[in-house]
Amino acid sequence: DVIAVPPLSLRDIERRSAEVRALLVSLTRPEGPALPWDALVDRHLPRAGLLFYPASGAELRDCEAATDPSGETSIHILMRAELYEALTDPGPGGNRARATVAHELGHAVLHVPYIRQQRQSGQERTLVRVTRAQLAPYRDPEWQAWAFAGCLLMPRTSLESMTGRSLVDLARAHGVSTQFAAAHCARLKIPVGATEPDERPSRPSPGRGVEAPLMLARRSQTSVARTPRAR
Numbered sequence: 001d002v003i004a005v006p007p008l009s010l011r012d013i014e015r016r017s018a019e020v021r022a023l024l025v026s027l028t029r030p031e032g033p034a035l036p037w038d039a040l041v042d043r044h045l046p047r048a049g050l051l052f053y054p055a056s057g058a059e060l061r062d063c064e065a066a067t068d069p070s071g072e073t074s075i076h077i078l079m080r081a082e083l084y085e086a087l088t089d090p091g092p093g094g095n096r097a098r099a100t101v102a103h104e105l106g107h108a109v110l111h112v113p114y115i116r117q118q119r120q121s122g123q124e125r126t127l128v129r130v131t132r133a134q135l136a137p138y139r140d141p142e143w144q145a146w147a148f149a150g151c152l153l154m155p156r157t158s159l160e161s162m163t164g165r166s167l168v169d170l171a172r173a174h175g176v177s178t179q180f181a182a183a184h185c186a187r188l189k190i191p192v193g194a195t196e197p198d199e200r201p202s203r204p205s206p207g208r209g210v211e212a213p214l215m216l217a218r219r220s221q222t223s224v225a226r227t228p229r230a231r
Contacts, residue, residue: 013147014156032173037088054079054080055080059078065079105149106144110145170185
């Protein structure tokens with residue numbers, strides 16, 4: 001189950017992610033489209049009140065990460081220790097870690113302010129939990145957060161500048177998996193170049209940078225955005 005959130009179109013999400021990405025680029029000056037997520041998580045994001053902590057499997061149970069919207073200022077995000085350590089890994093572990101961080105940033109930017117506002121104004125009863133099947137995508141916090149992650153990691157302008165490149169080339173340049181790249185290009189309706197047979201993405205699996213079912217759940221009496229652990 002998830003909390004129904006205010007509607008956001010893909011265009012709205014692209015605009016919000018572009019604002020965030022512009023700030024992150026100004027802080028880190030990357031040489032290519034891939035952002036230096038280790039520096040962001042360790043130094044720059046904490047200065048903005050976004051605090052990431054490595055956590056054990058026992059703490060997160062069946063989740064990859066959890067975003068805590070309680071409080072009034074900083075936002076605390078837990079993520080599995082192995083993902084936290086894999087942020088600079090060029091392989092599958094790093095792809096998964098970067099997608100997880102970007103997704104949790106989506107919750108932090110798009111949903112935490114809304115949840116806090118409703119609580120502070122005495123409107124917590126409006127934070128109704130429903131099944132994702134009951135929601136249109138534009139009101140689904142998980143669709144919104146994955147769309148935000150895609151736009152943050154693979155902005156439309158960057159993809160359009162690489163027209164004709166294969167899915168593998170696009171994924172490698174942006175530091176994501178081919179599954180993530182395929183899902184995001186399809187979401188933006190951006191065609192990709194010819195893909196060799198051994199480059200075709202496998203069927204997406206939950207928790208690996210694709211449209212996985214994330215939940216806004218209660219943990220220790222506090223609503224938390226949680227990323228299911230891949231099975």
